[in-house]
Amino acid sequence: MTTTVVKEARRSSPARPDGARARRSRRRGRVIALLFALPALLLLGALVVYPVLFSIGRSLFDASGDTFVGGENYAEMFRDPTTLKAIRNTAIWVVVAPTLLTGLGLILAVLVEKIRWATAFKLLLFMPMAVSFLAAGIIFRLAYDEDPDKGVLNAAVVSIHDAFDEGSEYPTARARDGQGLNQQKDGSYVTGSPVSPGSATALGLVGVAPKDLPADARPAQQAAAQEAGADEVRGVVYLDFTPGGGGKPGVVDSRESGLPGMRVEAVQGGKTVASTTTAADGSFRFTGLKDGSYTLKLPKENFEQPYDGISWLGPTLVTPAIIGAYLWIWTGFAMVLIGAGLSTLPRDALEAARMDGANEWQIFRKITVPLLAPVLTVVFVTLVINVMKVFDLVYIIAPGPVQEDATVLATQMWLVSFGGGNNQGLGSALGVLLLLLVIPAMVFNVRRFRRSQR
């Protein structure tokens, strides 16, 4: 477009009679034009174009740069397990992050149109774009801390978990050896001698500090003294420890407490036939059991360690965790860009569909998404380009020991070239690989630009 504009401008300017002077003034115009463009061209040439060519050349030499090795660095890239891991992680990033972001952005862009405080919401979600990856990294390193007393995510996970499953009351409880309870491999306890209906058993445990007893725990002696009915198996689970001393091991002494909330199972022939939970005084009873001999079992749930959340930054979850931080930064971008596309959709089409009785979901599926497809593609492609180069977040969030599990192309390129690896041949090859990966985007940009100029 501009080329034609400039040509027309020249044609329409009054023709000079003197050809030599016109030529001189044209040359002068070119010199001025070059002077305007020169600073940019020099910097781009010296610091961008030349380095690209240099890197391509350097990637064909070995670590020291003395020996020509051809494609050896590129072959090495796919042999070296850490580099391979980086390629694999980058692939995960490129598939997962843009997909989630585009989806989330689309949903939020549609929903935010329905509220009055849309502008405030958009601003809030867009704000993380102003925050550096370093600061975001520190923020999420804090949030992902494994200790539920420090990391907000695990604090939330643990409190949700505990709301549904209270966890065991007695992680430290254990039985004394030779007192009738034997520990199984899985951590549960079973009675050594069988019990049968009509009998009462006292199951003593130790290892619970008096301050850790539930507030409703009552002394167990009275319950332990009760006789069992003919079809009943009765008993108590108690803490075989008298505060201040003086109690006899294996005997329910007067000041010894029951252990409430303990699960007890009656097992016959390897199968659990009945189960119950102890009362405040530690007592339990099974009624209606058929004659025969049973084993009483305190299942392992009673003794499980407390749940302490998810190891976000462990080797398995570290990449999803960092992608989560990336979502925090970029969702606003996807939402605002898609929202801009949404506002250009023909209102009448949507209204007509609504008139015809289409519900919101049908409108979304059949009209909004297809019409938005070009915008969604642009958002997706933009995100892919950015995700490929992700560096700071991975570098900051992944703790030292799991750095290798989280590594992506950009961090790997850094580590190999400067961070101890010191293999600039392989490092250059990784840089060239990064460049190759964005070439489709490069072609896309150039094509789109040329089309816009016609």
Place this chain on the structure above:
Amino acid sequence: MKTIRRGLSSAMVQAFLVVIGLVWMTPLAGLFLSSLRSAEDTAKGGWWTVFTAPGQLSFDNYSALLDNSGMTQAFWNTVLISVPATVLVVVIAALAGYAFAWLDFPGRDSVFLVVVALLVVPVQIGLLPVAKLFGQLGLFGTIPGVVLFHVAYGLPFAVFLLRNYFAEIPKEMLEAARMDGGSEWRIFTRLVLPVGRPAIASLAIFQFLWVWNDMLVALLFADSSSQPLTVALQSQIRQFGSNIDVLAPGAFLSLVIPVVVFFAFQRHFVQGVMAGSVK
């Protein structure tokens, strides 16, 4: 019935978006509250304990940070890198943008296509060769070196944005100015720059944030006396956990200025980020 259902679904949408908004605010709130707590309190429990024990909050960490000469130096380095890198990109790209849009020189359009192609070149590929080059020129480890690298890698987008914006200026305006005998320089400063102000503002904000928030480039090109805040904080990451009383206020300080810029120039900011996201 229908209105009731619609009202109900709108209430659900509102509730959902409120939850999302809270989730989005929590990380920043957490960082800010963490930055106001002493190392001892941080070792004992999370930042949310301040809601039951607000006595933990104090600005002691910030005053300690301001007494830490390494950190204040790093903060100034950030300013000394970001401001020139922004001004230079704007000036150089505006000159080139005008040349590519309205002046004639041989190979102009093909050269501009190369600029478009350079838009997506990752900075990573420039690190090693430019480091060698700067080493020979004595620029390695200096603030001017960091600035030059940022300018070079900011230019493709900057030239692209401004050239396209300038190209939209009606040609009658320029012709009239040329008829009046105005030199190209005069036209550039009196006509093109004022007309291009919105694009220049978006570009300046985008470039400023890009450089202010950069860690990678400075990690390589700045030595310990010229390192910006991001690199200074990064060097503390290794002891993460034991030094949250330094990291949290430092990180908050580093993001305060971009966030203020964001709220002050929302529109330009959003436009700049949108346009520049192809980088």
